Amino acid sequence: MDYKERYNEWLSSKVISETIKDELRNISDEKEIEDRFYKELDFGTGGLRGVIGAGTNRMNVYTVSKATQGFANYLNKSFESPKVAIAYDSRNMSKEFAEAAALTLCANNIKVFLFESLRPTPMLSFTSRHLNCQGGIVITASHNPKIYNGYKVYDEFGGQVTDEKAGIIIGEVNSIVNYEDIKTISVEDALKDNLLEYIGEEVDKAYIEEVKGLTIRTELVKEKAKDLKVIYTPIHGSGNMPVRRVLAELGYENVEVVKEQEMPDGNFPTASYPNPENPQVFELALDMAKTSNPDIIFGTDPDCDRIGVVVKENSGEYKVLTGNQTGLLLTDYILSALKEEGKLPSNGVVIKTIVTTEGARAIANYYGVEIMDVLTGFKYIGEKIRQFQENGDKKYLFGFEESYGYLAGEFVRDKDAVIASMLIAEMTLYYKEQGKSLYEALIELYNRIGFFKEDLISIELQGKEGQEKISNCLDSLRSAALTEVDGVKVATKLDYKLSKEENLLNNTESVINLPKSNVLKYILEDGSSFVVRPSGTEPKMKIYSAVKGESLVNAEEKLTRFNEKVMEIINEKLA
Numbered sequence: 001m002d003y004k005e006r007y008n009e010w011l012s013s014k015v016i017s018e019t020i021k022d023e024l025r026n027i028s029d030e031k032e033i034e035d036r037f038y039k040e041l042d043f044g045t046g047g048l049r050g051v052i053g054a055g056t057n058r059m060n061v062y063t064v065s066k067a068t069q070g071f072a073n074y075l076n077k078s079f080e081s082p083k084v085a086i087a088y089d090s091r092n093m094s095k096e097f098a099e100a101a102a103l104t105l106c107a108n109n110i111k112v113f114l115f116e117s118l119r120p121t122p123m124l125s126f127t128s129r130h131l132n133c134q135g136g137i138v139i140t141a142s143h144n145p146k147i148y149n150g151y152k153v154y155d156e157f158g159g160q161v162t163d164e165k166a167g168i169i170i171g172e173v174n175s176i177v178n179y180e181d182i183k184t185i186s187v188e189d190a191l192k193d194n195l196l197e198y199i200g201e202e203v204d205k206a207y208i209e210e211v212k213g214l215t216i217r218t219e220l221v222k223e224k225a226k227d228l229k230v231i232y233t234p235i236h237g238s239g240n241m242p243v244r245r246v247l248a249e250l251g252y253e254n255v256e257v258v259k260e261q262e263m264p265d266g267n268f269p270t271a272s273y274p275n276p277e278n279p280q281v282f283e284l285a286l287d288m289a290k291t292s293n294p295d296i297i298f299g300t301d302p303d304c305d306r307i308g309v310v311v312k313e314n315s316g317e318y319k320v321l322t323g324n325q326t327g328l329l330l331t332d333y334i335l336s337a338l339k340e341e342g343k344l345p346s347n348g349v350v351i352k353t354i355v356t357t358e359g360a361r362a363i364a365n366y367y368g369v370e371i372m373d374v375l376t377g378f379k380y381i382g383e384k385i386r387q388f389q390e391n392g393d394k395k396y397l398f399g400f401e402e403s404y405g406y407l408a409g410e411f412v413r414d415k416d417a418v419i420a421s422m423l424i425a426e427m428t429l430y431y432k433e434q435g436k437s438l439y440e441a442l443i444e445l446y447n448r449i450g451f452f453k454e455d456l457i458s459i460e461l462q463g464k465e466g467q468e469k470i471s472n473c474l475d476s477l478r479s480a481a482l483t484e485v486d487g488v489k490v491a492t493k494l495d496y497k498l499s500k501e502e503n504l505l506n507n508t509e510s511v512i513n514l515p516k517s518n519v520l521k522y523i524l525e526d527g528s529s530f531v532v533r534p535s536g537t538e539p540k541m542k543i544y545s546a547v548k549g550e551s552l553v554n555a556e557e558k559l560t561r562f563n564e565k566v567m568e569i570i571n572e573k574l575a
Contacts, residue, residue, distance in 0.1 A: 002039035006056050010037075010193035015179045015423070016062065020054045032459040038464055041384045043067050044167040046379070048149035049141055052093055059093070059149045059541075061100040062140075062179055066150055068101040071135065071172030072108035074165075079134045083111040085199075087558035089141035089238045089303040090312060091149050094118070097139045099187070101151070105181035106195035111409065116198040118238045118264055120304030122407075122416035123211070125382075126207045129158040131413070139301035143275035144538065146268050159382030159413035161472065163515045198415035204242070208351045209245050210411045211419055218338040220433065221426055225251035230431045231285045234260040236265040237302035242418045252425055256292060258284045261299075265440045268302075276301055276308025276404055279320045285310065296428040296438060300417040303447045306404035306416035306441060309424060311439040312543070317463055324357035324454050325442060330420070330447055332361050333427040334398050334408060335367040344369070351381045351387065354496075354521060355531045355544040357450035360400070375496065375517050376533065378405050382413030402454060402544070443552075450548050453555035455563055456561035457543040458535070459574070464509075470541045476573040477520055477532060485524060486565040494521040528558070530566045543570060 001009075010016050010024060019291045027033050036055025041048055041063050048067055050059045070241070075082040076269050084105050088098035094122045102112045113131055113506040115123075121138045128136035136154030153169065155161045161169060176182065188195035215221050229245070229422035232255055233242040240262055247255050248350030260270050261284060274298045285297050288309075297318070309321045321329075331350055338344040349370045352360045364371035374380035381399040388394040389410065400406040408423060431441045446452075461469050478497070481524075483490055483504065494515045496519040505525075519533040531544040549555025 001158060003034045006037040007033055010055070013179060014224050015182075017275075020060070020062075024053045026178045032418060035319075035463055038451075040174075043070070043168075043170050045163055046377070046536060047150065047152040049148060049538075051147050052149050055479055057152075058147065059097070061096060062182075064097045064151055065100050065104045065175055065182045065184065066179065067173050068104040068137070068223050069108070069176055071137070071169055072110055072406045073167045073172045073175075073181075075110060077112045081111070082134040083113065083131065084137060085113045085124060085127040086134040086137045086139075087115045087119040087121070087127065089121070090118050090266055090292045091139070091237055091302060092266035093149055094139045094560070097149065098137070098153065099285065100184070101139070101435060102139050102196060103184045103187065103190060107185040108189040108195075109195070110528070113189070113199045113284035114196060115160065115203075117230075120238045120242060120300075120306055120416075120418060120438045121124070121240065121413050122209055122418060124201070125154060125158045125414040127203050128154050128156075129413075130203060130206055131199075136324065139302065142303055143277070143301040143306060146266060147356065151370070157382070157413060158506055159386065160218045160377070160379035162383050163367050164378055164492045179257060195515060200474050204316070205325045208242065208246055208249065210243075210409065211422060212250055214249065214409045214419060214422065216334065216341060216343075217426060217430060220430060220548055221250055224429055224433060227379075228251045228252055228254060228296070228425060229256045229290065229292065229539070230425060230430065231258065231288055231294045231297045232256070233261045233274070233281070233285050233299040234282050234304070235261050235269050235271050235299050235301060236263065237274065237300060237304055238264065239300035239421075240264070241415060243300060243304070246422050247425060248416060250422065256294070257286060258288065259283050274302050276306055277323065281321060282308070282310050284319075287319060295432055296550075298421055298424055300421065304417045304529055305415045307406070307424070308404055309419045309438070312443070313439050314438055319447060321442070322454065323400075323404040324359065324452070326404070326424070327352075327402070327406060328357060328359045328398065328445060328449075328452075329427065329438065329442055330365050331398055333430070334423070335363065335369060338397070345395045345397075348397040349394045350397055351384055351385075353377070353380070353401045354494075354519070355533075356400065356402045357452050357454050358529075358546065358548075359449055362449035362452075363445075367514075370394070375514050376401065376519070377536065378407070378415045380515075381407065384504055385410050385413055402456070412500060415488075446552065451550065451552050451555040452546065452548050453552075453559045454544065454546045455559055457545070457563065457567065458540045459570075460540050462539050473570065473573040474518055474532060474534070476521065480573075482522065482569065485522070485528075485569070486561065487509070488528065489525045490522050492523040496521070528562055530562075532570065543567070
């Protein structure tokens with residue numbers, strides 16, 4: 001079926017509302033109609049993410065309900081009397097999409113626990129396990145601009161569905177051809193039949209208690225938390241309540257919130273790109289800092305699974321730390337604190353993704369702790385936590401990814417900025433008591449482990465043509481014999497799609513024991529590396545680069561040149 005047929009099908013459908021039909025009739029640009037209907041919005045391995053609007057390639061109550069019907073079919077085939085928890089963030093249409101999903105599940109005789117108001121993504125992960133659910137849904141587009149929304153699916157273990165389950169669910173979603181086949185019921189009937197239950201404070205309290213229980217230096221926090229000055233911004237998202245509540249209950253009395261960014265607002269009026277990776281989201285916080293002089297500034301994204309940290313350099317200037325830098329600081333802090341408290345287990349493991357800094361390996365080695373690499377995506381870290389618990393052979397300590405996602409503890413199976421905010425506050429307090437800023441602690445850490453520096457270059461390629469370009473570029477790289485970059489030999493090529501690791505120096509091959517993914521990684525003789533992968537959530541191709549220098553300045557210089565040379569290779573393949 002081509003885009004025009006899909007378009008006309010919506011116009012003649014008995015289920016599509018007249019409001020939506022009018023929106024479609026008023027589109028005069030044929031290219032716009034094509035983009036809305038040239039395909040179904042992909043239900044990928046993590047769920048849906050797309051621009052809000054009418055059409056098969058958009059986020060709307062119909063595409064959400066179709067995805068949910070597929071998920072319902074999977075649940076009913078896999079479990080007896082399944083239950084599902086649903087949460088949503090502050091984005092436009094999040095509440096409506098959450099309700100549409102809930103009512104489709106209820107119509108399929110699946111019990112739904114729906115939060116009565118917005119909650120962070122990690123709270124959904126916790127809730128699905130806390131209430132013994134067989135599945136979970138969270139409505140969010142994480143840190144994307146306001147035109148987007150998304151839909152993420154969780155399994156019975158509280159993690160985002162991994163590849164095998166995702167494949168089955170995708171099959172169920174794709175088997176639904178007609179929107180007329182999607183079931184739904186009224187809110188009144190769902191409540192009357194005890195299929196829909198609103199949740200809130202009881203679950204909040206259980207989660208908050210678990211988070212507070214992750215405090216490591218309890219005496220320090222008890223005695224000194226009131227002395228730490230914090231500026232926090234929820235960036236119009238769902239972090240406002242849980243982050244402030246956790247900090248307040250632990251005694252952090254001196255927490256200022258950026259008022260202009262405090263209230264939930266899906267239009268993100270002060271941050272067009274509400275991503276804590278973007279330094280601009282901290283401009284208001286930095287204005288406040290001129291008078292309040294905080295020890296630490298941090299901000300969470302709309303669904304509060306990512307956190308960005310701002311520290312004051314020795315020059316007095318404020319600097320947004322990279323996700324890798326915050327991850328290194330937390331890894332070192334957690335391992336050193338556990339060791340000092342006599343709580344560092346002999347079978348402890350730190351987990352990072354394949355695109356995350358190798359500095360974490362240096363820290364883990366320093367403490368004699370195992371480090372493990374997984375594919376990009378926190379669901380793979382969540383999966384390992386479950387496996388460790390089932391097998392009883394390893395103890396999860398900490399996991400992070402370069403894209404500002406961190407997790408301690410085992411009661412959540414996704415990145416958690418509520419937990420991270422608490423640990424960042426404790427870590428900053430610890431160094432403050434030693435007369436150090438967090439920035440000074442970072443420099444000390446670099447001096448100990450080496451000056452690791454990383455970068456991410458994103459190339460946005462919209463629409464059908466863009467997706468084809470990304471795919472062709474990776475195929476071209478895959479088949480090319482890349483032997484050097486800027487005169488430095490390529491030592492290892494890792495192809496995660498073919499599950500093949502090639503040592504180009506001694507011409508040997510080995511198998512990569514990770515799920516297949518369209519990702520290429522090149523490691524050079526001098527330890528530099530780069531990774532190329534398509535984004536799983538945005539129309540982008542991502543290039544991750546990493547070097548190790550003799551000083552911070554040297555590492556930055558090396559990285560700049562390395563990026564230039566890598567992009568020459570990439571741009572040639574994109575041409």
